[in-house]
Amino acid sequence: MKVVEIAKDIYSVGVRDWNVRNFHGYLTQKGTSYNAYLIMDEKVTLIDSVKAPFSQELLERISQVIEPSKIDYVISNHVEMDHSGAMPYLMKHLTNAVIVCSAAAEKEHKMHFDTSGWKFQTVKTGDTLSIGRRSLSFLMTPMVHWPDNMVTYCPEDKILFSNDAFGQHLASSELFDDELSLELILAEAKKYYANIVMPYSSQVVATLKAASSLDIRMIAPSHGLIWRKNLPAILDCYTKWSQSETVKKAVIVFDSMWGSTEKIAYAIRHAFEAKGYSYKFFDLKSNHISDVITDCLDAEFICVGSPTLNKNIMPSVAAMMTYIQGLICKGKKGILFGSYGWAPINMKVMQRFFDESGIETVASYNLNFVPKNEDLKKITEDLSAKL
Numbered sequence: 001m002k003v004v005e006i007a008k009d010i011y012s013v014g015v016r017d018w019n020v021r022n023f024h025g026y027l028t029q030k031g032t033s034y035n036a037y038l039i040m041d042e043k044v045t046l047i048d049s050v051k052a053p054f055s056q057e058l059l060e061r062i063s064q065v066i067e068p069s070k071i072d073y074v075i076s077n078h079v080e081m082d083h084s085g086a087m088p089y090l091m092k093h094l095t096n097a098v099i100v101c102s103a104a105a106e107k108e109h110k111m112h113f114d115t116s117g118w119k120f121q122t123v124k125t126g127d128t129l130s131i132g133r134r135s136l137s138f139l140m141t142p143m144v145h146w147p148d149n150m151v152t153y154c155p156e157d158k159i160l161f162s163n164d165a166f167g168q169h170l171a172s173s174e175l176f177d178d179e180l181s182l183e184l185i186l187a188e189a190k191k192y193y194a195n196i197v198m199p200y201s202s203q204v205v206a207t208l209k210a211a212s213s214l215d216i217r218m219i220a221p222s223h224g225l226i227w228r229k230n231l232p233a234i235l236d237c238y239t240k241w242s243q244s245e246t247v248k249k250a251v252i253v254f255d256s257m258w259g260s261t262e263k264i265a266y267a268i269r270h271a272f273e274a275k276g277y278s279y280k281f282f283d284l285k286s287n288h289i290s291d292v293i294t295d296c297l298d299a300e301f302i303c304v305g306s307p308t309l310n311k312n313i314m315p316s317v318a319a320m321m322t323y324i325q326g327l328i329c330k331g332k333k334g335i336l337f338g339s340y341g342w343a344p345i346n347m348k349v350m351q352r353f354f355d356e357s358g359i360e361t362v363a364s365y366n367l368n369f370v371p372k373n374e375d376l377k378k379i380t381e382d383l384s385a386k387l
């Protein structure tokens, strides 16, 4: 793949991972990219690296622009392996490079790799690094997405190298946001936010505030497309998502053994339909939890259903609720539903998950064995009255 100059003397040298479908549990149906950027200045600077299996490809792409040993600095915005896995291979060739990173990132590098012989220079918010015509500055963004995270800003070109922030898991031959459908890019940005960034929304609010003083004309993240046209759109989305803004929408998610819980799911759906809500309806036999959570991001209601199974709930629902718990859907309204034969334990298990997730249960419906039509009608009526 040919390197692309994204601004004068700044090259995109990262790689596409077209076929990755599992990114630590996140279903990446459209693959992803590990973006890295090379700035040709008096001091040649590489921003971020890539996942280990792509080490050689990264080096080859750098070599299209310059002999790798001539690189002076590697700015490591984040140590997670998708951005640092190639470092051991890379540092064998970048014999003169100093790694510029946060103090936390220096420690993390040392906990991931044999760093003997690597030179580190740590930076903090407000520090600058003169590389010739440019003076790069740094903003610490801890927990977006690890404690070590920072972003790098180039004031001369008005580019923010944002690492994980504003990314999308989306592999494409196109590089910029005006070369693909904005709807598609924003949908993937939303999925990425819900599955990766959501637990750190308060830190995103702080980052957006700190970044608002910067004059930015391009955001170059470490995953997906570069934002050069639709900056207001993605910044607006991040503002909404980080402030947990909801729309009039419900997510109904369930698994069912013999169809009883599914019947209740339909009864619940009828109530939302009657009240003019938009909704998403997920049977966990056919849907992945990372798609469900994407719709939870801006939903007002999360409705979860399971029958009792072996003094517990369906494993698929337990996985979903564990995922919700980790990603924090605090402040949302919840509805629990299900069915049971002789032990109505399902509700207790699911209620515990909701309580620990900070979801307020506004209604619950649990029916014995097979629901009758009149039972289902009552559920729809009762819930409609509560909406």
Ligand code: FEO
Pocket (backbone or CB within 6 Å): 078, 080, 082, 083, 145, 146, 164, 222, 223
């Ligand atoms: Fe793309 Fe937190 O790594």
